[in-house]
Amino acid sequence: MTDDVLLVHGGTPLEGEIKVRGAKNLVPKAMVAALLGSSPSRLRNVPDIRDVRVVRGLLQLHGVTVRSGDEPGELVLDPSHVESANVADIDAHAGSSRIPILFCGPLLHRLGHAFIPGLGGCDIGGRPVDFHFDVLRRFGATIEKRADGQYLEAPQRLRGCRIRLPYPSVGSTEQVLLTAVLAEGVTELTNAAVEPEIEDLICVLQKMGAMISMDTDRTIRITGVDRLGGYNHRALPDRLEAASWASAALATKGSVFVRGASQREMMTFLNTYRKVGGAFEIGDDGIRFWHPGGxxxxxxLETDVHPGFQTDWQQPLVVALTQAAGLSIVHETVYESRLGFTSALNQMGAHIQLYRECLGGTPCRFGQRNFLHSAVVSGPTTLQGAELVIPDLRGGFSYLIAALAAQGTSRVHGIDLINRGYENFLQKLEKLGGKAERP
Incomplete structure (x- = not known):
């Protein structure tokens, strides 16, 4: 199928302006939160990406009315008539996404039962779903493993509990929040994720009537309430997409104004971008990123959970580091298999060596476990066009950046995967002068 292939002609700096909308890591979760309400919710700044379409389909299967609002990128979600969905229909919708597991808590509250099929998502390392089920059991759910997935029941109202996460996982924190808000009593979550998207989800839930407090030591306390209403919320901008275009500007020696990008959520990235030699200018309506020459x-660089350097920023920036003078060291501490994408960059002419040791100031949980989770990038190197197969979402965008920065033409397979998290990326590429076409 040539529909999923892109021919990219490299060597042209990206120049111009693109716009980022709401964060992929918040919008689908805020849509799930609407299930908890007794009245309609209004979500604005919604990007047109596959994960949004998957969740929209799943909500509609469960009786939620989802329609476009008055302004572009606005959804109105009415959960007045939540109902059970057909198992086969759920499976057909959910195959390409991991978000369905977050439906568990809200459906247990609304219906007393839920069904979760096998889950998809990017293959970038272990993201065990067992912990989600363990958490739900702590709240009082019963779980039965069946051939086609997991069947959950709440024989009585779910109850608050104390949970300590072994690692500050974003997905596990979201699961606890979406379950605890209507559970009886107080839930205390320690070692929680505190990413900006988590804070924004807490803002959504608070607008609905939830009682949630965050402490500076990664502790979140949720006091369960009897009912929640709807919300009216504008999603925070996608800092991960903004950083991807920033890295593309740097790698191609271009200049890109990212309308909608926000400084507050990107401070750690901006510091690193400046260290590498990239330039940026922050305005009220966005950030311009460019290569200043030289x-x-x-x-x-070490990746870490927020407020550290986000793992999703790492892959696009590594492409720019192939053009930096000297040896760069990258220590990936969040996903053990996230550096696998570098083999394709080496095929294009990069010099990247992977190591099992922790090549950073902080020993991490992968250090003793035989994972290639550290990289040494030697540069600058001239990249050449190649045949590329996209491995995952951020790795895919990184391949796109590499192909744009390379000499000659690359044939990139699997570009549909990029649609999961980047709205209209082909149109944006064209707007910036990137030379790409379907074969």
Whole structure:
């Protein structure tokens, strides 16, 4: 199928302006939160991406009316008539996404039962779903494993509990929030994720009537309430997409104004971008990123949970680091298999060596477990066009950046995967002068 293939002609700097809308890591979760309400919710700044379409379909299967609002990128979600959905229909909708597991808590509250099929998502390392089920059991749910998935029941009202996460996982934190808000009593979650998208989800739930407090030590306390209403919310901008275009500007020696990008959620990225030698200018309505000329600087970089350097920022930036003078060290501490994408960059002419050791100041949970989770990038190197197969969402965008920065033409397979998290990326690419076409 040539529909999923893109021919990219490299060597042209990206120049111009694109717009980012609401964060992929918030919008689908805010849509799920609407299930908890007794009245309609209004969500604005919604991007047109596949994950949004998947969740919209799943909500509609469960009786939620979802329609477009008055302004572009606005959804109105009415959960007045929530109902059970057909197992086969759920499976057909959910195959390409991991978000359905977050339906568990809201459906247990609304219907007393839920069904979750096998889950998809990007193959970037272990993202065990067992912990989600363990959490739900702590709240009082019973779970039965069946051939086609997991069947959950809440024989009585779910009850608040104390939970300590072994790692500050975003998905597990979301599961606890979406379940605890209507559970009886107080839930205390320690070692929680505190990403900006988590804070924004808490803002959504608070607008609905939830009682949630966050402490500075990663502790979140949720006091369950008897009922929640709807919300009216504008999603925070997608800082991960904004950083991807910033790295593309740097790697192609271009200049890109990202309308909608926000400084507050990107401070750690901006510091690192400046260290590498990238330039940026922050305005009220966005951030302009550009390559100021001259050589880029090699850096040492460790990914971490927020407020550290986000793992989703790492892959696009590594492409820019292939153009930096000297040895850059990258220590990935969040996903053990996230550096696998570098083999394709080496095929294009990059010099990247992977190591099992923790090549950073912080020993991490992968250090003793035989994972290639550290990289040394030697540059600058001239990249050449190649045949590329996209492995995952951020790796896919990174391949696109590499192809744009390379000499010659690359054939990129699997570009549909990029649609999961980047709205209209082909139109945006064209707007920036990127030379790409379907074969």
């Amino acid at each position: 050589p880029l600087n090699a850096i040492a």
